[in-house]
Amino acid sequence: xxxxxxxxxxxxxxxxxxxxxxxxxxxxxxxxxxxxxxxxxxxxxxxxxxxxxxxxxxxxxxxxxxxxxxxxxxxxxxxxxxxxxxxxxxxxxxxxxxxxxxxxxxxxxxxxxxxxxxxxxxxxxxxxxxxxxxxxxxxxxxxxxxxxxxxxxxxxxxxxxxxxxxxxxxxxxxxxxxxxxxxxxxxxxxxxxxxxxxxxxxxxxxxxxxxxxxxxxxxxxxxxxxxxxxxxxxxxxxxxxxxxxxxxxxxxxxxxxxxxxxxxxxxxxxxxxxxxxxxxxxxxxxxxxxxxxxxxxxxxxxxxxxxxxxxxxxxxxxxxxxxxxxxxxxxxxxxxxxxxxxxxxxxxxxxxxxxxxxxxxxxxxxxxxxxxxxxxxxxxxxxxxxxxxxxxxxxxxxxxxxxxxxxxxxxxxxxxxxxxxxxxxxxxxxxxxxxxxxxxxxxxxxxxxxxxxxxxxxxxxxxxxxxxxxxxxxxxxxxxxxxxxxxxxxxxxxxxxxxxxxxxxxxxxxxxxxxxxxxxxxxxxxxxxxxxxxxxxxxxxxxxxxxxxxxxxxxxxxxxxxxxxxx
Amino acid sequence: xxxxxxxxxxxxxxxxxxxxxxxxxxxxxxxxxxxxxxxxxxxxxxxxxxxxxxxxxxxxxxxxxxxxxxxxxxxxxxxxxxxxxxxxxxxxxxxxxxxxxxxxxxxxxxxxxxxxxxxxxxxxxxxxxxxxxxxxxxxxxxxxxxxxxxxxxxxxxxxxxxxxxxxxxxxxxxxxxxxxxxxxxxxxxxxxxxxxxxxxxxxxxxxxxxxxxxxxxxxxxxxxxxx
Numbered sequence: 001x002x003x004x005x006x007x008x009x010x011x012x013x014x015x016x017x018x019x020x021x022x023x024x025x026x027x028x029x030x031x032x033x034x035x036x037x038x039x040x041x042x043x044x045x046x047x048x049x050x051x052x053x054x055x056x057x058x059x060x061x062x063x064x065x066x067x068x069x070x071x072x073x074x075x076x077x078x079x080x081x082x083x084x085x086x087x088x089x090x091x092x093x094x095x096x097x098x099x100x101x102x103x104x105x106x107x108x109x110x111x112x113x114x115x116x117x118x119x120x121x122x123x124x125x126x127x128x129x130x131x132x133x134x135x136x137x138x139x140x141x142x143x144x145x146x147x148x149x150x151x152x153x154x155x156x157x158x159x160x161x162x163x164x165x166x167x168x169x170x171x172x173x174x175x176x177x178x179x180x181x182x183x184x185x186x187x188x189x190x191x192x193x194x195x196x197x198x199x200x201x202x203x204x205x206x207x208x209x210x211x212x213x214x215x216x217x218x219x220x221x222x223x224x225x226x227x228x229x230x231x232x233x234x235x236x237x238x239x240x241x242x243x244x245x246x247x248x249x250x251x252x253x254x255x256x257x258x259x260x261x262x263x264x265x266x267x268x269x270x271x272x273x274x275x276x277x278x279x280x281x282x283x284x285x286x287x288x289x290x291x292x293x294x295x296x297x298x299x300x301x302x303x304x305x306x307x308x309x310x311x312x313x314x315x316x317x318x319x320x321x322x323x324x325x326x327x328x329x330x331x332x333x334x335x336x337x338x339x340x341x342x343x344x345x346x347x348x349x350x351x352x353x354x355x356x357x358x359x360x361x362x363x364x365x366x367x368x369x370x371x372x373x374x375x376x377x378x379x380x381x382x383x384x385x386x387x388x389x390x391x392x393x394x395x396x397x398x399x400x401x402x403x404x405x406x407x408x409x410x411x412x413x414x415x416x417x418x419x420x421x422x423x424x425x426x427x428x429x430x431x432x433x434x435x436x437x438x439x440x441x442x443x444x445x446x447x448x449x450x451x452x453x454x455x456x457x458x459x460x461x462x463x464x465x466x467x468x469x470x471x472x473x474x475x476x477x478x479x480x481x482x483x484x485x486x487x488x489x490x491x492x493x494x495x496x497x498x499x500x501x502x503x504x505x506x507x508x509x510x511x512x513x514x515x516x517x518x519x520x521x522x523x524x525x526x527x528x529x530x531x532x533x534x535x536x537x538x539x540x541x542x543x544x545x546x547x548x549x550x551x552x553x554x555x556x557x558x559x560x561x562x563x564x565x566x567x
Numbered sequence: 568x569x570x571x572x573x574x575x576x577x578x579x580x581x582x583x584x585x586x587x588x589x590x591x592x593x594x595x596x597x598x599x600x601x602x603x604x605x606x607x608x609x610x611x612x613x614x615x616x617x618x619x620x621x622x623x624x625x626x627x628x629x630x631x632x633x634x635x636x637x638x639x640x641x642x643x644x645x646x647x648x649x650x651x652x653x654x655x656x657x658x659x660x661x662x663x664x665x666x667x668x669x670x671x672x673x674x675x676x677x678x679x680x681x682x683x684x685x686x687x688x689x690x691x692x693x694x695x696x697x698x699x700x701x702x703x704x705x706x707x708x709x710x711x712x713x714x715x716x717x718x719x720x721x722x723x724x725x726x727x728x729x730x731x732x733x734x735x736x737x738x739x740x741x742x743x744x745x746x747x748x749x750x751x752x753x754x755x756x757x758x759x760x761x762x763x764x765x766x767x768x769x770x771x772x773x774x775x776x777x778x779x780x781x782x783x784x785x786x787x788x789x790x791x792x793x794x
Contacts, residue, residue: 054593069614086622089615167625217630466648539645548648 072162073183074196074203076176078213079248079424083167083206085176085190085258087183090163091145093156095134097127100155104128107153111136114147127155138181139163164190170255172216174271175209175247175371175422178258186261187269189422191372208424210246215239215540219249222536223508227253230513230528236272236401237508237532239540242409242496244431245418247369248504248544250274250402272511275373277398280509281476282458282525283408283494284394285342286446288349289334290411291357294442297348301331301449302562311340316386318343321524329562334449335457337473339393346392351383354391360437361407361417363399368419368432375400394474401492405507408494412450412502415443451499451554456563462495462530464538466548470502471495471533473525478512488512491525495533498546499554508532 076085093115100107108123115137126134137144138161145158164179177188184198185191189207196202219237227235235253240246252272256264270276292298307324310317322336333341346354358364358379367374378398380387390396399407402420410417415438418431425431450470453459458473474492477484492509496502508529513519519527541548637643652658 069611069618083622083625086618088619088622165622165626167622168629169631171630213630217634221634464648466651535645538647542646542651547653548651549653550648 070200070204072203073164073179073198074193075206076189076193076197076209077206078172078209078211078216079246080212080214081208082213084172084209084211084213086165086167087162088165089160090139091142092138092159092161093136093140093145093148094159095126095136096132096155096157097129097134098132098155100127100153102153102155107151107155110151114144166258168213169259170257171213171220172209172211172249172251173256173258173261174252174273174373175211175250176258177372178261187373188258188271188371192370208426209422210241210248210424211250211422212248212543214543216249216251218536218539218543219508220251220253220255222532222539223251224253224255226508226510226513226528226532229518230510230516232510232513232528234267234272234276234511235509236276236511237506237536238273238402238405239504239506239536240405240409240420242413242502242505243418244425245406245409245420246425246431247402247405247420247422250422252276271371271373272509273401274367274369274371275375275400276511277375277378277400278490278492278509278511279395279398279476279479280401280404280490280492281394281474282337282339283404283472283474283492283507284392284397285334285337286411286450286472286494287357287361287407288342288346288354288392289330289449290438290442290446291349291354292330292345293445294357294438295349295353298330298345301334301445301559302329304329305333305341305344307333307338307340309340311343313343313347313389314384314386318389331449331452331559331562332564334472335452335563337453337458342393343389346389347385349388349392351385351388354388355383357437358391358397360435361403361410362419363397363403363407367400367402369402370422377403394476401507401509404492404494405505408496408505408507410437411446412443412496412505414440445558447496447499447502447554448556448558450496451556452559452563454495455556458524458526459493459495459530461526462493462533464497464534464541466550467537467541467546468498468500468549468553469495469533469537470497470499470554471506473530475523475525489523491523491529493525493529493533495537497537497541498552500552503546504544506533506537508536 071087073087077083104127108120111123112120177190179190180186185194193207223235223237237251239249250273254268256268304327307328309323309325310319318339320338320340364379366376380396387396406420415436416434417437418434423429453472454463454469459471462471463469471494476490478488494507496505510529513528515521515523
């Protein structure tokens with residue numbers, strides 16, 4: 001009874017124990033709490049990550065590019081949107097010799113029958129070699145693929161791989177260029193825009209060219225026709241919008257099929273329009289007369305010059321095809337393409353001013369255009385007095401046909417030089433920055449002079465009725481073995497239409513045309529390239545929206561008073 | 568006590584239910600998304616097929632091929648300048664409308680008041696010819712008969728000049744003719760309601776017959792009335 005009730009009094013050791021237990025419990029609670037917090041934190045992290053992914057993950061807010069078809073290499077289209085170059089999925093046939101299970105000799109025979117480019121022995125050697133992989137054919141035709149598939153051999157792999165196709169075959173081949181077997185540009189625009197065409201971010205959008213397929217086709221057809229008829233070794237042609245510098249058509253012959261570019265000859269792969277430099281002859285006379293008018297040397301187109309049959313300057317003699325043997329006006333010099341007269345105008349203009357004009361027209365520099373094939377021009381080294389005179393009528397200076405086209409564009413569009421471009425000029429791609437070369441007045445005066453050449457002068461066969469063609473012929477002897485050859489010539493014509501309100505310039509050139517009965521035994525430009533201009537313009541002008549009008553013409557009253565009519 | 572025990576259970580169930588609901592929603596969304604993806608994949612496949620077909624058509628119908636067909640079979644050539652018109656106006660000028668006849672309206676000829684007739688004569692083309700003939704008729708009278716030679720002798724031609732058509736009128740004109748004859752010189756002051764001078768003159772001519780006291784002027788008048 002004297003023992004104290006445990007309920008009333010705790011023994012001190014037990015009390016201590018209780019205190020200890022409480023402490024332990026508290027620590028345990030704390031640890032548990034921390035453990036739970038860590039666990040909850042991890043869970044929360046996972047949940048937040050899942051929610052994040054759900055909200056902003058790969059599935060949410062799809063990128064539009066996934067729904068669109070992105071070609072393996074960007075398309076190239078013409079100004080109307082017709083495809084000029086495309087990537088398609090082609091079949092490739094590969095051989096894995098290690099995986100072949102059938103009779104190798106039978107397989108070699110079957111392969112030689114289906115693909116006869118190699119013989120049985122070669123196939124058999126390939127099948128027995130230790131290599132793991134051979135390409136049997138790339139870009140295989142569907143019937144070949146079907147026949148190979150029918151063999152049922154697991155050692156032959158049929159794969160699809162992107163391949164470059166040029167649906168229009170040789171159309172604008174030199175502009176487009178071509179790619180190698182791995183799909184990288186080797187020449188032309190394919191090379192120039194290779195980075196853009198193969199960039200995954202940008203290749204979905206096609207490269208839009210300034211070329212118009214229909215105009216290109218018309219030019220190529222007419223030029224090829226002339227090249228065949230006059231047995232020329234080559235030809236080149238350019239059609240340009242003179243106000244924007246857009247090249248609407250540019251061709252070089254002989255033709256090249258970029259689908260099988262490797263099979264074309266080196267001559268066919270050469271771009272005569274931008275890489276070939278030629279002494280273009282009399283087509284330069286328009287520039288010389290314009291220089292004279294612009295610098296004030298020639299006061300009016302009625303200014304008279306003595307025009308003897310031969311002009312002797314420092315040991316060289318300059319002669320004419322149609323000698324005047326009298327005094328002749330500037331208008332007559334242009335009309336009859338007189339070397340003697342033009343040389344005198346060039347002499348008066350002088351070397352410094354002539355050089356400055358040519359520099360401003362870009363004739364002394366590499367061509368400005370989006371092509372890797374751009375030629376450097378050839379010009380006289382010391383620019384002596386005879387050089388000034390010969391440059392005046394287009395000798396001693398070699399430029400590309402595209403140089404000539406940009407020069408005529410600058411001459412006729414009011415006097416502003418603009419670099420040529422192969423990309424369509426629109427909001428995304430504005431026209432190149434222009435620089436003034438000739439005054440507007442000079443440009444205006446040249447209209448009637450160039451029209452005179454076509455109506456009454458050497459270029460009469462270039463006239464397309466109703467379309468008011470103005471232009472200048474040029475025939476130049478080719479340099480051969482240190483001198484000029486009289487049998488090998490380059491004939492060309494630079495024309496503008498409609499001349500009363502110039503919009504388009506056209507340059508065509510034939511390389512070494514032969515004389516035929518049709519050309520009356522002549523090799524002159526007026527007989528072989530001028531008809532090409534006439535035919536092409538009457539074909540393309542309606543497409544370009546030039547309305548034919550036989551009642552309109554340039555202001556011929558400015559030049560006709562200075563022409564002596566032939567008896 | 569029991570409510571408190573179930574409280575946690577209810578809580579747990581509702582949380583589980585909400586979680587399940589969320590999961591179902593997200594599953595549903597995922598399945599919809601997968602379906603959308605498959606549709607998109609189909610679209611891309613179709614686009615690729617369209618592209619392939621377009622490329623094939625473009626290659627088969629390339630411009631060089633069309634040009635060859637044109638040169639060999641179709642033989643179309645570029646239009647000449649004369650074939651292109653400036654607009655609808657120029658086109659309209661090239662069509663000549665069919666010649667239209669003049670309107671067949673009656674022609675009303677203005678004429679000097681001829682005393683024989685009360686109303687203006689309406690004549691058309693055909694009648695005009697007849698009228699011309701009738702107009703020529705009096706020319707059957709010899710010119711020398713028209714010439715009056717002054718003299719005391721009474722001209723004889725009067726009777727010859729009088730023509731038959733006036734005869735029917737004569738009966739109606741008779742009484743006035745008599746009266747006119749009676750009144751003699753009071754010609755001008757005659758009754759305004761009196762019949763036409765033609766009838767009067769005719770009647771007079773007939774009545775007077777070969778009377779000798781008539782002046783020359785009256786004979787001329789008779790000639791006029793006979794027309």
